[in-house]
Amino acid sequence: MTAVLEVRDVSLRFGSVTAVDSVSFDVAEHELFAVIGPNGAGKTSIFNVLSGVYRPQQGSVSLAGESVLGLRPAQIAKRGLARTFQNIELFANLTVVDNLMLGRHQHVRYGPLAAIAWLGRARAEELRHRAVVEEIIDFLGLAAWRMLPVGMLPYGVQKRVELGRALAMEPRLLLLDEPVAGMNLEETEDMARFINDIRAELKIPMIMVEHDMGLVMDLADRVMVLDFGKPITTGVPADVQRNPDVVAAYLGGAVIEEATSEEVSS
Amino acid sequence: MSVSTHSGHRAPMSTGPARGPRRPRRLWGRPELFTDYRQDMAFLNTRPKQLGVLALVAAATLVPFMLEDDLLKLLGAGLVLAIGAIGLNLLTGYAGQVSLGHAFFVGVGAYTAAALAGDPDGRYLGFGVEFVPLWIFAAGAVAALCGVIVAPLATRLRGLYLAVVTLGLVVIGGYVFAEWRELSGGPQVGRPAPEPVVFGVELTGDGTYTEEQKLFWFFLVVLIVMAVAARNIARSKIGRAFAAIRDRDVAAGVMGVELSRYKLIAFTISSFYAGVCGSLLFVANGTFGPERFSLLLSVQFIAMVLIGGVATVSGAIMGAMLIAMLPRIAGELPHYLSFVSSSPTDHPNIFEVEVAFYGLLIIAFLLFEPRGLFGIWLRIRTYWKSFPFSY
Numbered sequence: 232m233t234a235v236l237e238v239r240d241v242s243l244r245f246g247s248v249t250a251v252d253s254v255s256f257d258v259a260e261h262e263l264f265a266v267i268g269p270n271g272a273g274k275t276s277i278f279n280v281l282s283g284v285y286r287p288q289q290g291s292v293s294l295a296g297e298s299v300l301g302l303r304p305a306q307i308a309k310r311g312l313a314r315t316f317q318n319i320e321l322f323a324n325l326t327v328v329d330n331l332m333l334g335r336h337q338h339v340r341y342g343p344l345a346a347i348a349w350l351g352r353a354r355a356e357e358l359r360h361r362a363v364v365e366e367i368i369d370f371l372g373l374a375a376w377r378m379l380p381v382g383m384l385p386y387g388v389q390k391r392v393e394l395g396r397a398l399a400m401e402p403r404l405l406l407l408d409e410p411v412a413g414m415n416l417e418e419t420e421d422m423a424r425f426i427n428d429i430r431a432e433l434k435i436p437m438i439m440v441e442h443d444m445g446l447v448m449d450l451a452d453r454v455m456v457l458d459f460g461k462p463i464t465t466g467v468p469a470d471v472q473r474n475p476d477v478v479a480a481y482l483g484g485a486v487i488e489e490a491t492s493e494e495v496s497s
Numbered sequence: 498m499s500v501s502t503h504s505g506h507r508a509p510m511s512t513g514p515a516r517g518p519r520r521p522r523r524l525w526g527r528p529e530l531f532t533d534y535r536q537d538m539a540f541l542n543t544r545p546k547q548l549g550v551l552a553l554v555a556a557a558t559l560v561p562f563m564l565e566d567d568l569l570k571l572l573g574a575g576l577v578l579a580i581g582a583i584g585l586n587l588l589t590g591y592a593g594q595v596s597l598g599h600a601f602f603v604g605v606g607a608y609t610a611a612a613l614a615g616d617p618d619g620r621y622l623g624f625g626v627e628f629v630p631l632w633i634f635a636a637g638a639v640a641a642l643c644g645v646i647v648a649p650l651a652t653r654l655r656g657l658y659l660a661v662v663t664l665g666l667v668v669i670g671g672y673v674f675a676e677w678r679e680l681s682g683g684p685q686v687g688r689p690a691p692e693p694v695v696f697g698v699e700l701t702g703d704g705t706y707t708e709e710q711k712l713f714w715f716f717l718v719v720l721i722v723m724a725v726a727a728r729n730i731a732r733s734k735i736g737r738a739f740a741a742i743r744d745r746d747v748a749a750g751v752m753g754v755e756l757s758r759y760k761l762i763a764f765t766i767s768s769f770y771a772g773v774c775g776s777l778l779f780v781a782n783g784t785f786g787p788e789r790f791s792l793l794l795s796v797q798f799i800a801m802v803l804i805g806g807v808a809t810v811s812g813a814i815m816g817a818m819l820i821a822m823l824p825r826i827a828g829e830l831p832h833y834l835s836f837v838s839s840s841p842t843d844h845p846n847i848f849e850v851e852v853a854f855y856g857l858l859i860i861a862f863l864l865f866e867p868r869g870l871f872g873i874w875l876r877i878r879t880y881w882k883s884f885p886f887s888y
Contacts, residue, residue: 282751308753320748322741324808332734333741337753339734343762346733347726353733354538361534400753 234259235404235436236281241290243276243460250276251287252460258404263430264438265447265468268457269480274440275317276460278406281438282314283307295403309337311403315393317412317440323382327373327392330381331364332357334399364399371395371425387418394425398433405429407439411446419443426450448472456480540728557717561710568825569709570781575821576716577777582801582813583727584770589799590808591736592763593743594651598663599771599798601670604790605643606636606772607779608680614691621688622680629693633719633776640772641765648764652757655746667792674787687786690779700780716777720814723770727810730766739763740808800855804862806871815870820855827851 234257243251251273258264266274279285281292283304292300299307313334322330332339339360345353368377371391376384381392390410397405410426411419423446429435441447447454448468455465458480464471471477528543541547561569585599613632615623626632650662674681682688692701693715700711730736738759741749750756779785797820805816827847830837838846866872 284747284751303755304747304750305753305755308751314751316748320745320751322744322748324744325737325740329737329740333737333749333752333754336734336738336741341734343730343735343766346735347729349540349729349733353729354535357538357733358534361538365534396752 235262235295236438237291237293238277238281239291241277241280241287241292243273243280243285243287249460251280253290254457254460254462255290256455256462256465258436258438260436261430261434262436262452263426263450264436265451265454266438266440266457267442267444267447267454268463271459272457272480273460274457275408277457278314278408278438278440281307281406282312308400311401312406313397313400313402313404314406315390315397315408315410317408319386319389319393321381321389321393321396324380326380327368327377327384327395328361328364330392330396331367331399332360334396335360335364338401367395367398370398370428387414387421390414390418390422391425394422398429398435402435405435405437407437407441409441410439411441411443419446423450538732540725554721558714561706561713566707566709569713571821571825572818573709573713573716574778574781575818576713576720577774577781578798578801578821579720579814579817580723580777581771581774582798582805582817583724583810584767584774585798586802586805586808586810586813587727587730587739587770588763588767590802590813591731591743592739592760594760594763595656595660596663596767597660597792597795597799598647598666598670599767600790600792600794601663601666602640602643602768602771603775603778603794603798604670604674604787605768606640606775607785607790608674608775609639609772610636610776611688611691611779612680614693615688621682627694629695632691633773636776637769637772640775641769644764644766644768645761647768648761649757651760651764664792664795667790667795671787671791674790681787683786684788685786687784690783690785691776693780712781716781719773719777723773724810724814727770731808731810735759735762796855800859802869804858804869806869807867809869809871811874812869812871815874819858819870823851823854827854 236258238257239255240253241251241255242249242253254273254277256264266277268274276285280287281299283299283302283306286301290300291298294307294310294312297310299310299312302310322333325333339356341353341356345351365377368374371394373388373391373395376388376392381389384392394407394410397407407426411422414422426437426439427450429437439447439451451468453465454468454471456463456471456474456477463476463480464474466474528545531537531542536542541550560572564572581599581603584602585596588594588596610632612622613624613626613635614629615621615625617623617625626635647663647666651659654662675684680688692699694700695715698704698711700715701708704711731739738749738754741752741754742756742759742763746756775790801816801820802813803816804819805814806812824847827850828839830847830850831839836845837850838844840846841848862869868875
């Protein structure tokens, strides 16, 4: 199996604070790779490095065999990386359809002059991509809200719109930053089903940052645990749960002996 | 489900484009029921909108027969200002880049047109180009070029900082316009406006129709073309990218919107509109001193956008018409309020009242109807749509 993403020895520092400390990992095709760790472990910082929002001081990142380190976010997006955000970053004044159409931005091919003329190329492209967007709306069950500005929608729906916007990019790799944060049980299960559907039907490899251990342990193929920017361990969920260092990172060093895997996964 | 664009096996209506010339059915009484995406995305996507706009254009065409020439001149200037306001709205309303430099681009357009159309043997710089569409386009193009040069600033600055830098443009422009006497005629003097001839019809001077009537129709046509173009930009990929940059620029980048490219496009298009506005503003006013392209004009444009409705084309037009009518409204005041004087030497006089109006209107709209005149229109529309229920 070839790696979609190769991260080698990436370090990111803000002044004297080391947010990410020589992190390396691979993500294979069709894999769901989870990144967990206590608050401030550097999970979101890794996402920001991958999507080009932050530039790390050292290391290398290659997406589908091509180095993407140092590129601007838009250039990385063009190479097939899509992401969602922990604190929803939707375009609040635009409708659900327009937000998803923005996900298709790089696939919609016409320039300003064609836009002014509209008839012809611009309209044909808009129609074509609108059809794709409506399929994603179907897929995520967003039809009821499609013409509403997303700023008006409830939180759980906004999370789903954000997932849809990332899917609309037809990514080679999808980064999900806490997809079920703040959701109730039903919404969490809906989101889990969507993530499973994305794997089964669209076969997009994903990296997921999540604090809901039940979700991570159920869905992920492999898990990487971070603490203070350093990777503690990487492996299949069952092994990670039993790793004493992981238990220490979550519960503190003194309780290693008493800790059980149930406590970590609850 | 597949996210590929080739999945044509769904319900026939979702396949959208290029499925034969079949004209989709519209259901009476269900104006917002669309049976295909083409209908939904149409320029005027409901029957009431189509009829309403048709009626509005017809009414505007007939206005010159109904009004006095002095009022018509004001309205004509309003149509021209509306072009500039649309331009600023694309930049500030849609793309979220606050600019106080709009007057500079209007000035560049005005003097480009005046110089191109000017008499080659006259006192001022002139090239004697008579083809009107050419000098209007050139005015837009030169202003747009200035916009291209300024745009890189916007990729490094935002919000208040960008506003202050663009304010600098007005100051620089004011100096250049005032000192380049061969071009502008110098402060307080000005140079005469170009006299447009369209398809052999002289627009200046009275004939079968008066000058004001002819100019009004001419401005109306240009405004309609520019407004339709602006709507097309706004509903296209370009307009969506503008809105994305305005709402969340980090997320826009992650979605693949190249920020610097789209800020450049926004500045270019906006300056083009300003340039076209400038070229016609000169014609509408007859003569212009360089002091006209000052910060006050920029503020007037911002007032038009805020009062009319941010990020709407029709709002920009409404705002521009209202601002254009302000001097007239202020001028009528002495008839009703005895303490307002029409003489500039007394206080308070109509000129002071007019300036105060800008501030009052902006404050009032921001407080009570931030969506501007367009928002008021939306309320009226919602009221009638849900009539007789008030909720």
